[in-house]
């Protein structure tokens with residue numbers, strides 16, 4: 001494909017991504033994957049270039065752009081090499097029109113940028129939310145040790161006890177060490193959220209919102225497979241991905257439990273009041289993960305945020321019923337908004353005067369309310385709020 005044709009293809013894909021964001025339909029990654037599958041004439045270099053153009057254009061636009069072309073024009077304002085490619089050539093974009101407008105830039109739609117600023121995420125802290133994320137690994141201590149594991153590419157130890165950092169795009173999924181379950185792809189912030197649980201061999205630990213089990217596997221390793229680890233979620237599809245991952249990682253003390261929304265305690269009745277620790281990796285707006293999902297900021301609205309904060313409050317109250325007296329509740333969101341973090345946790349403690357906050361014992365982050373906050377700018381991790389109560 002010519003460079004102009006790649007730009008035009010990226011514009012058309014952006015049109016599809018914008019429409020899907022408005023309709024809360026397929027995510028950008030899926031739209032790209034479908035297009036690549038159906039257009040085999042695009043070679044691997046074309047695919048890489050188109051993907052980079054699409055994601056750079058998404059990052060460049062704060063609010064949802066009107067069209068893919070307006071988004072690309074916004075990107076062209078910061079990348080001079082794109083301007084001559086609007087040349088009207090075969091398969092390329094039409095030449096620039098007189099007074100044609102580029103989409104609006106910025107970190108996020110205005111309402112959301114304001115909410116972030118209210119949580120002290122502004123200026124460089126806000127801009128760093130859209131940088132390219134590194135590729136972090138967790139060495140699975142059930143199968144390997146960071147100090148002795150040899151990998152095909154240079155990896156730098158991170159502040160997480162078993163963490164390694166690689167260049168973004170390193171094809172780790174093709175490595176034998178990945179297939180053998182010696183390494184997992186996991187952001188350092190996520191690894192530290194698991195560390196905050198302080199899971200010990202022999203304990204009963206509940207990973208209440210386990211999803212596909214990213215954190216469950218880290219907890220199983222911390223427990224050295226000893227004790228009970230319950231991984232629950234309301235999403236059958238996500239939870240079903242856990243078993244093969246656990247097998248690959250040799251995590252053998254995990255039991256999965258499918259929950260009904262609002263009736264979570266029914267399925268977990270057998271362990272109510274018995275857990276040494278409950279991790280709530282709550283569903284959230286994901287404002288801390290825009291480095292990986294920049295288009296998520298086009299999908300969020302006030303109503304969705306309200307829905308999420310209500311679920312978070314509910315799950316915190318569920319956890320309070322699962323934990324045994326003196327047990328630990330660890331609340332985690334990959335959001336930097338206080339309504340999902342510090343304020344949510346304060347409200348929980350006010351509803352449960354028998355519980356007290358404990359500062360999470362992790363090597364990165366800064367205090368935020370009664371918890372700790374990690375940010376891409378300050379900590380080089382995804383954005384997280386992590387708080388513990390006992």
Ligand SMILES: C[S@@+](CC[C@H](N)C(=O)[O-])C[C@H]1O[C@@H](n2cnc3c(N)ncnc32)[C@H](O)[C@@H]1O
Pocket residue numbers: 208209210211212213214215216232233234235238259260261262264281282283284311315
């Ligand atoms: C942030 S994701 C979890 C990611 C996962 N812990 C990991 O590390 O891969 C939040 C999860 O909460 C789940 N969830 C939503 N509502 C829930 C509920 N009422 N009870 C339990 N899980 C719920 C979602 O299905 C989603 O998988």
